[in-house]
Amino acid sequence: MALNETLLRRLIETPGVSGREEQQRAISREELGALADEVRTDLMGSVIGTKKGSDDVRVMVAAHTDEIGFLVKHIDDKGFLRLQTLGGHDPSNMVSQRVVVTTAGGEALKGALQPQRKPPHIATEVDKKPPTADEFFVDLGMEADEVKEKVRVGDYAVMDRTLEKVGANYIGKAMDDRIGVFVMYEAMRALGDHEATVYAAATSQEEVGLRGAAASGSALRPTVVVALDVTLAMDIPGGGNENEISALGKGVALKIMDGYSISHPKLVEHFRAIAERENIPHQMEILPFGGTDAGGVQRLHGGIPAITLSIPCRYVHTPNEMVNAEDVQAAITLLARYLEEAHTGDYAL
Template sequence: MRQKLAELTWLDGISGNEQNVRNFIIQNLPDKSLKYYVDNIGNLIVKGRSNGNCNLRVMVAAHMDEVGFMVNYITDDGKLKFSPVGGVDSRILIGQHVRVGKDKIPGVIGYKSIHLQDKSERESVVKIKSLYIDIAAKDRENAQELVSTGDYVAFASEPVFFGDGKIKAKALDDRAGCAVIMELLKETWPFELYACFTVQEEIGLRGALVAANRVKPDIGIVLEGTTCADVPKVKEHETSTVMGKGPSISFADRTSLADRELFNHFINTAEKEGIRYQIKNTVSGGNDAGRIQTSGTGVRTLVVSVPCRYIHSPVSVLDLNDLDNMLKLVSRSLHTLPEALGR
């Protein structure tokens, strides 16, 4: 799973442009006999193996897309102006390496040199509209030979295993969830399981709603990468999760409320099996559960996340032991779910 995670983060999959990630997952399905479907918006839905008669339909979801940018204008001197796709902090962008378009043209995000900035510019946060991408083009015509307006722009960073069981990479939110679901598809389930690799989560949870309306699940389990605030100057009560303390179980966020029976079942499973876990301490952020929960006639949902430092940046950090424990927690909780629900 760890190697698959690294390979997934190599791929560029900005919201609306997830096909490379989707194709990789299809090519690496653990059983070529598994039936899958790609819907009109680009979600990949895979039906897991089942050997039970339980009339329960479970949707396990993770999103394939990542934050990035889109070229919206080419200047006379060949620089690329761009817009964000998803939530990105402009303070981290200056000097970042990027890849532009299908040909992955190398570029760097630039801004006026500090030597040329006045006092107000040095003391304020630069706006994205003031930045540009330099692809070393001599003029607009030269740039247009390489890229076009509408081209996607991804961070150009590579996955690296480092420290004591850590990985640093882009797009850990949510290739981590995708990697776990790929492992879950190796198992046989006592109910109908649908693995949904969704699109366009970062720009409004769009794919999840479409997938949920197709699958019509009774239960929705969302696997995510979430904020990890165990960094200096963050107050204890504002620390959402702590790296190394296991996957987090959310009781609520800005888009969904956890089903209490599911919430308690996953906690009881972790306690019984000795799986390290934590409760997410803040009610912040949103994810695919918000759309799954309110799809159809309503779905009982729960979010399980792996803590990631510096998400929505060129390089986030994840503890691989947390990822392993996320797989254990979800797998063992789902296998005992019918009994826990009296089904």
């Protein structure tokens, strides 16, 4: 089954960093407006679509809309922009990239992201040391007066990359976590009869501490939480079998644990049983660091059974994040089938 590439492209290419997800919110309201019985936006900026059920079970499905990026923190006398990072960046992946700066006035300004470095022709040994994040600036190619007229402190920047199909995979920026958002929308579209109430939460500010999910979960008081996010696919040179974590093309990953949460064991087994029964490709995942929206909600209200369905992704937190189309479809199918029978789950310990 082919993925909805038009929607995926729109999600990937539309910018939105933590706390500045307004363009993604517009997509969320549009998609969930067609899929849910009611849609609302909370004060943290998460968009929640409610699909009503007849049972007391309330499943919160959470996928975050924010991507890693930058805030403009200073404009110097020559018009160069200095940046504050949002989310986890490896400076080696930032060198000589193109970015798009979104202004308060709604303009999208393209520029070059560069570290303070001399060209290799005249570089000294000191210049050849790896740059740190605070050395980078954006060159918009404009005179300083024009830059200061268009850009202000607090405007944001993201990598300038488009979605591309490469073999059986897709590559682009912001797969973390727009691919999770995509899975959530498409699973809601594929959802059949269900008795549980489903809260589809397109959350904010995950990359800076799971903040949006925690606020939404506190208000919604779900009885089950299913987070959707990427996980590291280390089936690449230098990965090593014992450190693989997940691999592209082997299906959706059922997370057992990460650095912020341990998935409820009975919930893991429920998802595994559905995957085996329905012949949905899947793999088991242990990620000894990092976290997802599940960790932001799991400890609320005395504890909530939680799990993360992970989409394996190569090159996470780079401009070239890569996922496999069949893994994505497996995640969509598994989530939809679970929601149809979520009311049957017994997670008492």
